[in-house]
Every structure is written in structure tokens, then in C-alpha cells.
Amino acid sequence: MGLQVDSVEPDAALPARADVVIVGGGIIGTSAALALARRGVLVALCEKGHIAGEQSSRNWGWCRKTRRDPREIPLIIESMRLWEDMNRSVEAETGFRQTGILFAVETDQEIAEYEAWLEHARPYQLDARLISSAEFDRLMPGAGGRWKAALYSASDGRAEPQRAAPAIARAARQAGATILTDCAVRGIDRAGGRIAAVVTERGRIPCDSVIVAGGAWSRRFLSDLGLRLPQLKVRSSAMRTAPLEGGPETAMWSKQFAFRKRHDGGYTIANGNANVSPIVPDSFRFFGDFLPALRMEWSALKLRVDGRFVQEWREAAPVPLDQPSPYEQVRVLDPAPDRRYTRQAMADLARQFPAFAGAKVVQEWAGLIDVTPDAVPVISTVDTVPGLVVATGFSGHGFGIGPAAGHLAADLATGARPIVDPTAFRFSRFTDGSRPRPMAGV
Template sequence: MAPSISPVQTSVVLPASTTVVVIGGGIIGLTAALSLAERGIPVTVLEKGRIAGEQSSRNLGWIRKMGRDKLDLPLSIAAEKLWGTMAQRLNADVGYRQTGILYTASSASEMASHQEWLNSVADASLDSRLVTAREIADLSPGCTVDWAGGIYTASDGRAEPTLASSAIARAAIAKGVIIVENCAVRTLSMSAGSVSGVVTERGEVRCDNVILSGGTWSRRFLATLGVPLLTLPVVASVLRTAPLTIEGMTEIAVGTPDISFRKHQDGGYIITNRGAFMVPIVPDSLLIGHHYFSTLRSQWKNMNLSLGREFMTELALSRRSSDQGSSAFERRRTIDPNVNHGLNRAALRNLTEAWPAFKKATIELEWAGMIDVTPDGLPVISPVDKIPGLTLASGFSGHGFGTSPAAGQLVADLVTGDTPIVNPAPYHLKRQHS
């Protein structure tokens, strides 16, 4: 069962025209819409299902700089600053807290990897630092494992995914943004070689610019336009415990080699089997899977391939044309993957072995979310050169929630031509085909 998000009163009226249409009501699209509206630009967000119905409300809520790719670090730093102003900007508490994030290491080789990352980002002046086993005991009391050490960033933190997107949506609406749910965009309208609107299941909306922030759906949408995008899905399973009081436990989020956990605002804990993903084999896996070989060897060491429902579902969607009826975006409005209960039970078991106080925990809710992953783990935030007027923001590879304030602003900057909040070059679409 998916987490329940804070409800938002959206529009039932589809406008005839606007300046910018955002396809996708996840946190990236909503933040981009808010950023544009704050500049006085009319925006309409069109969501085929419900806002934040997929990964935007299903992620862990971590906001971190630690461990980021060096190319992605400026976006993470900018996002952290914006998260710090979010409560005032939205006039709402979205649970943002700089409670710190700690990664533990089981071996000298893992410590060496942390040191290597620290060396690679030394010029960024982060507060990340290596810690000893004794320091870990102080940072996260009650652990019985004798770690080799770890790495800790006090300024990293968390927010609540079930609150954030809704608060951003309400703030955007207050600024004049129109959000229409249950309205799928089928394709683009073009005039003189540039975008002039979108064609939805309920009619056309004319516009000057389109932002595509459709998550795992973006590859399918672009394929209908003859634009290749390298993304494949992975599925993460998550559990949340009932409220739990653990004496002495800090609110620092912790990632060990096989678990991740952090405190939820209600006093429970959100837990996952760190790095353990289900990788559904889909038709696209056969087409572009070879681009991921190096990533599989170097980073994804705990992936579980599965051939089943997703393959057949995707195959059925691919075989039907939207020219003769509803599009794939209407036939499957929300991706709700099966929870891997085995991975969740293993995560809770590993957690209780390391922190025995969690033996008192009871599972309150379990869910799964589908993440769109690029071969290099970096998102695509880029104009689509082949289609003037179209800007893409997808492929966030599990980092979209944490970087969303800056990512949404970067998208808005690209649309308006304003000075970008960070250098957009690492995120350009053309890198996937160079």
C-alpha cells in the first residue's frame, strides 16, 4: 500500500492556453512550476494520475550531499540551501531537519572508498568526515556491531515525502499555477518546428514551452517523438514501523552496508534494505540494457533481476497505439510495484541484529516505488535540441527528492533563459549519445 499524501485541491478545468505546460506532477515538475510562477509566468501542470502518486511520495526522504557524484554535488549543495528556506517559502512545515547522515563501513576497503570520495570533493568544503567505531557508538547509540569506521555529514538531513510535494503544489496554486490531475498528455502539438501545445485526453492546451518531468514514463513519451532517452526501472521496497521509543537513540539517519533507516516524523522509522533493488526485466532492457553493464559491475552489486508482470505489462502497452484510442498513460495511470516482503523482512532482521532495541518494532506500512535510472546515475535536465520548446527533467536515479528544489529551479532557468542555479552541462541529454 502506497503512503498517503497530504491532499491538495486541484483544478477540474483544463485551460485552453498557458505559457508553460509541465507534464508530470511529481516533486520535480511541481518545484519547476512553483519557480516559474514566482517569476510571474503562467504554468499548467498536467498529471495523468494523482500528484506525487509515484516515487515522489515513496522515497526515503533523505537529503544528502554525502556520497554524491562530484558532477552532481553543486546541485545537492544548492538544494540543501533551498530546503533550508522551504518552510518560509511554502508557509508549511515539510519535515525538513538537518539531523545528519551516517554511513558505516564493515571493512578497510569500504573506509578507503569513503576516503577516496572525500579526496575527490575536497575543494567543496563539505563538513563530511571519517569517524571511528567509538564515534559511531556516540552518534547512533545501542549498536552491537564493531564497525571498521564510517563517514558522517552533520549538515545532511531529511524531509517528509508525503508532505513536501503537496505543500509545493499548494504554494504553486496560490501563485496562480493550474494543476489538473487525471489528465494524461498524449503528445505535443508543433508549429513551424517548435512546440505550440500539448494534446491531452481532454483536448489541446496551447503553450510556448513544455517541461517533461514524467519519471519512468518520460522514456516512453519521448520515444513517440523519436527522441531516445536511456533510463531503465528499478524497484525499491520500504517499510515504516509504528511509533517507537528507543532510549538514547539520536535522529541521525544511518546507512550500513545492508540497511538504511531514519526516524519518521510520527516517531516510527522508515527502513529499507540498502542497495537491494528488484530490477524488472522489461522490453527496454533488451534494447538498452548493454549501456548499464559497467554500472552493474561497479555499483549495483545487490540487484535482483525479475522477469514477470512488468515485462508483460510493458509489452502490452507498447503494442497498442494511441492513434486508435487511449494512450499508455491513460491505461496505466499509476505504477504501483509489488512489495518484496523478503527484502523488507531481511532489512528489519539486519537492523535488529545491529541495534537490538529495534526488536520492539512492529511494521505499520510497506510499499514499493519504481525509480528511473540512467547509466551514469545523473539526471537529464536539458533542452531537447531536436524539439525546440521542450525541456526534459527525468532520470534522477533515486536522488530526485533530495535535489528537487535546485533541480526544479534549474529547469525553470533553462526555460526562461535566466542564469542557471548550477552549471547544467553535466545533465545535458546529448551526453547519453556521445
Template sequence: MHGFPITLGIPADHTGPLPEAVDVTVIGGGIIGLMTAWELSRDGLRVLLCEKGKLAGEQSGRNWGWLRQQGRDLTELPIAMDAMCIWRELPQNLRAAIGFRQTGVTYLARDASRMAAFENWLAQARPHGVDTRLLSRRETEAMFPNAAGWIGALHTPSDGQAEPFVTVPLLARAAVEEGVVIRERCAVRGLELSAGQVSGVVTEAGTVRCARVVLAGGAWSSLFLGAHGVRLRQLSVLSSVSTTEALPEGFSRAAAADERFAIRGRADGGYNLTAWSSHKFFIGPDAVRNLGAFLPQFLADIRSTKLRPFAPQGYPDAWRTPRRWSSAEKSPFERCRILNPNPDMADIARLQHQFALAFPSIGKPAITASWAGMIDVTPDMLPVVDHAPIPGLIVATGMSGHGFGIAPGMAKVIADLVQGRAPQHEMSPFRYKRFFDGTPTKASSAI
């Protein structure tokens, strides 16, 4: 069965008149935008969040549901650890409603080289205070009985999970109670500038005055910035996810992955099943323009990347998607309210086969639903979180599939930038200009 749990026909929950003026407008109703808006409101600012379609309608609702510190790039790790503390500190009733559980994350190894990679990462991460540890073959077999082929693992017991497609809407209600104004089906067509700096946003429902804007537009961020003459090294890849029928009792409920597939136990007894690194990549104008920057990433992972020459009509990097438009006319964000790509069913069939090889006593699991999402990525797989070349605009995008888990910690960083405070974390790895000032693109320390 195909179908994303948040259907395109569900009406907006957050409607009503726009305020004439706010302190900050946040563009994008994914988890990064929502948590940022909530953080800014808690700091006493008047905040408007505009979402062109439905909250969590795109990748924030379609991801794996992992809340992960393990395996992070070392520059992201401190922020991810902050995020986990914030997830744990949510009210108990809210944690229960979003399915928050600290069941751990496990990376599984089939050979010694993979175990060596785990050991190397852990040696560098341990000074940060992670509770991660290496598991022996016996410990791994105890965690995953009747499995085949794994010689050991990397395990972080404090890592967790939540249900993505319910998390953002429920957190949004809490944010509204604390003063955030949210408007769904309200695309921001562009920025209003005065003397070269932000003075407001032009939405499809009218103009709102504000001196600061946070762009958390996910896969749409490059298109939005390009219309204002600002380049962003960002592309999007398609990742397919499926859910299985309930699996036997005694099977681990934790989130786990090897280099072939990833799984996460769900509250209903089924599992999310997805590829660890397989992605479908659509070629469009931005892809051609950014080929040089992304080529090392493609070559390093060429066997798991499928190239497609044409993105579906209306997608951010489709050949016919307009790159410029007037604020008085309908924008691309209104023509495609929600990116809803078809899942790669051949990939999902391959994952079923690989799962059966890993768990021969269970065999091939039946699939109950499948969907896909567009993951926005950068050449170094790290986000861009920084002031943009336009004064008053802060960019928070390119989360590269990490946004769901890291959002609460990243929101604190973004709120600091908005208010002119120095974030408590080193932010130079996430600066906007790194792709344009000659800085070499380093291989990620993530595993």
C-alpha cells in the same frame, strides 16, 4: 501491513477547466515537476502542471525522505547544496508541516575499505564547502549506542529529512497560491508540433497552447519521448520501503545507512527501513534495447539486482504497453494512473534480520507498513536535464533516486534552461546526447 500512505482512491485536489494557453506546460506532478513549475511562476511565466494521476503518487511520495548532500556524485553536489539552502529558507510553518529537520545523514563503515571510500569522497567534496566529516569508532558508537560491527562513519550534520507523501501536496498548495495552475488526473497524451517545434500539449481534457514544455515524467519519460521518435536511455527499478514500530528512546533520529540497509527516524518514533542497494528489475522491450548501455551498471551491482522477466501489465516497459498511440485515443498514461508495485516482502524480512544483527539490544523491529516505488535510472546514475531534440521541449528526468532532496536546486537549473539563460552550474554531465555521441560512460563518484 501493505499499503502506501497515498491511496489510489483519494480524489484529486486540483481540478477544473484547463487554460487555453500558457507560457510553459510541465508534465509530471512529482517533486521535480512541481518545484520547476513553482520556480517558473515566480519568474513571471504562466505555468500549467499536468499530472496523470495524483501529485506525489509515484516515487516522489514513496522515497526514503532524505535531503542529502553527502555522498552525491560530485557533478550533482553543488546543485544539492543549493537545494539544501532552499529547503532551509522555506517558511517556518511550511517546514514544520512537511517534517523538515536537519538531523544529519550518516554512512556507516564495517571495514577499512569502506572508510577509505569515505575519505576519498570527502577529499574531493571538501573544496565545495561541505560540512561533512569522518567519525571515529568511538564517535560512531556514541551516535549509535549498543550497535555492533561499525568501525567509523561519514557524517554530514546539515543534511536533513522530510516526509515525502505530505511534502509535495503541501508545496503544491503554496505554488497554486503563487499562480501555478495544477491539474490532476489530466494525462498529457502528446505534444502538438508546428513546423517541427512545440506549439502545445494534447491532454485527455483538451489541447493547451504553449511554446515550451518540461517533461518531468519520472519512470514514464522514455515512453512519452519514444512516441515522438526520441530515444532516452532510461529504465526503472523497484525499491521496497517499510516502516517500523516506535523504537526505544535514545536511538539516533538521524538518517543512516551501511551497505546492507538504510534507516530514517520518523516523527512518530518509528523508522523507515529499506535496502541500501537491493532492487528488483523488470525486463521489457526498453530493457532489451538498452542492455548494452546498462550492462556495466548491472555487472557492478549484480548481487543486489533481481531480474524479473515480466513487468506488471500497464507499466511503462511492460511487453504489452503500446509504444505509439493517437492523441485522440486513450494513452498508456490513462490506463495506469499510478505505478503502485507490490513490495518485495522477502527483501523486507531480510532487512529486519540485518537490522537485528546491527542492533542486537533492539532485535527484529515489527513492520507496520510496506510499499514500493519505481526509481527511474540512467546508465551513469545521473539525470538527463537538457533541451531535447524537439525544439521547445526540455527533459528533466532520470533522477536515479536523488530527486526528492535535490529538487529545489534542480528546479532553478531547469527554469534557466526554459528561459534561455545559462545555468550557474556546469550542466554538461547531464546533457541528453551523452548516451548517443560516443561519450564513455564514467563510473559515478557517488558513494
């Protein structure tokens, strides 16, 4: 089961109208709601389940600039500025702390890849750098000289996924946003080619613009509008421990395990190089789009056939807006964790760092990550649907980048000057001949 997420008191009634309706109550949707509400925009956020019920509460909690796709660097710089002020801004504890993140290096090839990444990062004057094995051991007592080097940033940090989006949602509500939970948006009404309203399970909300920030559900939602978004789901598993003495403050990634200290003194731990991709109908529909990424990431991706194939086949057909939708049938995606990978990661970690040998695992969970062919999000207007903004496909990078991504979505929905240039995140890159693909070494 998923983690216990901080609760958010929802509004009881639908608003008479809104300037902007947000579909999805994760880190992106709540951040957009906060940005809009603080500008005086009438905004309603509709979440089919509870705030941060899916991947926004199930991720590792990393807030990092290091090893980002270079196309995301301007956005993560803005996001880190927001994170640094987040606790004061929302008047709540989100768990954000700057404690550093490092990526362990085992081979000369990896050193070369990280040096190439540093060249992309250099214009932004980030503090990321390659450190020696000796400095690695000083930062991470118990490492024992196993790794040749590491890519390290002292200013990267962490926050608590079970606290952050709920705290942002409560701040948005305080600023005037309407927050609706257990309120699925079934679809969008249009008039004269423009958005006129959203239709929810509880009624209609007239509006001028809609931000779709539905995570793993976005592809299906957009398909009902006749839009093709190549997006697949990847299952990622993690675990947490009880509070532990003597463990590192700095978060770490390696091919065998990844970990970061939690605000409660425990640790979130995962396999650093194993994600499961369920084979579903969209796997065949978007095979050509994802083929370049499969070639680059084949060793880290585990393909599986499970019950999701039949479930997504059944969910695919359009449903009339006056009938219950798939979003009401599955309020929260709560897949079973892949314990084989999490427990192997825990065993490898305990062998490498003696402080973890006696760690007590208190929970394991999984989530479904929304991925795009180039592992870069879509944060974009859509030319064929005036008033629509899409903010999805964060490919496992969404939590740390979320505050600025929500801000950018709010900018696009209102015509404000965007916080960063959104060109790299345009929806049209999948149809304009750009041949989107991941960047090597990130």
C-alpha cells in the same frame, strides 16, 4: 499499496494557454512549477494521477550531500539551501530537519573509496568527514562497535515524501500555477518544428515550452517524439513503523539496512543494498548503455522476470492523440514490495539496535525508480525539439535534489541564467561519445 499522500485541490478547468506545461507532478515537476509561477510565468502542471503518487512519495526521504555523485554536488548544495527554508517558503510542514546522515564502513576498501569521495567534495567545503568507530557509537547508541568507521555529515537531513511535493504544489497554485490532476498528457503538438501545445485527455493546452518530469514514464513519453533516452526502472521497497521510543535521530545506511526517523516518530526502513530490476523489453534495447553500470553494481542488483515485461511490451506502440493512452490506463505505478528484503532488513536492524526489537511494522510498499546508465539525471534542453526540457532519470537521488532540479528545469525552459552549470546533465551525453557511466565509490 502506496502511502497516504497529502491531498492537493486541483484546478477544475484547463487554462486557455500556458507559457510552460509540466508533465508530471512529483518533486521535480512541482518544484519547477513553483519556481516558474513565482517569476510570473504562466505555467500548467499536468499529472495523470495524483500529486506525488509514485516515487516522490515512496522514497526514503533523505536530503543528503554525502556520498553524492560529484557531478551532482553543486546542485545538491543549492537544493539544501532551498530545503532549509522550505517550510517558511511554502507555509507548510514538509518535515525537513537537519539531523545528519551516516554511511557505515565495514572494510578498508570502503574507507579508501570514501576518502576518494572526500577529495571530490573538498572544493565545496562540505562538512562530510570520516568518523571513528568510537564516535559512531556515540552518535548511534547500540551500534556495539560493529563498524570500523562511517562517512558522516551533520548538516544532511530528512523530509517527508508524502508531504513535501503536495506542499510545494499548493504553494505553486497559490502563486498562480494551474495544477491539474487525473489529467494525462497524451503527447505534444508541434508547428514549424517547435512545440505548439500539449494534448491532454481533457483537451489541448497551447504552450511554448514543455518540461517532461515523468519519472519512470519519461522514456516512453519521449519515444513518441522520436527521442532515444536510455532509462530503465528499478523497484525499491521500504516499510514504516509505528512511533518508536529510543531510536536514533541520525539516519544511517549499511549494506544490511537503512533507516531514518519520520516526523511522526516512526521510522522508514529498507534494505540498504538490494534493488530489483524487472527484465523488460528496454532491458535488451539499452543493454549496451547499461553494461558498465551492471559490472559495477552487479552485487546490489537483483534481476527478475515478472508481469512488467508483457505490460511494457503492450504499452510500447504509439497511440493516436485522440485515443486513450497508457498513462490513463495506469494512473499510479504501485508495485508489490519485495517483503523478503524489507523483513530481512528489519530483522538485521533489530539484532543490531535493541530499540527496534519491539518496533511494529504498519506498512510496506514499493516504487519504481527511473535510472540512467551513469546514475546521473537528465536536466536538459533537446536540440532537435525546440521548447522541450527533460528532467528525469534521477536514479534514486531525486527527492533530496528535487527543489534545485526543478529550479534548473525552470531556468532552462525560460532561458534564465541556470542555478548551476547544466553540462553534466545534458541529454546529448548519450550520443556525443561521452560513454556515460557511474563514478566508483558513490
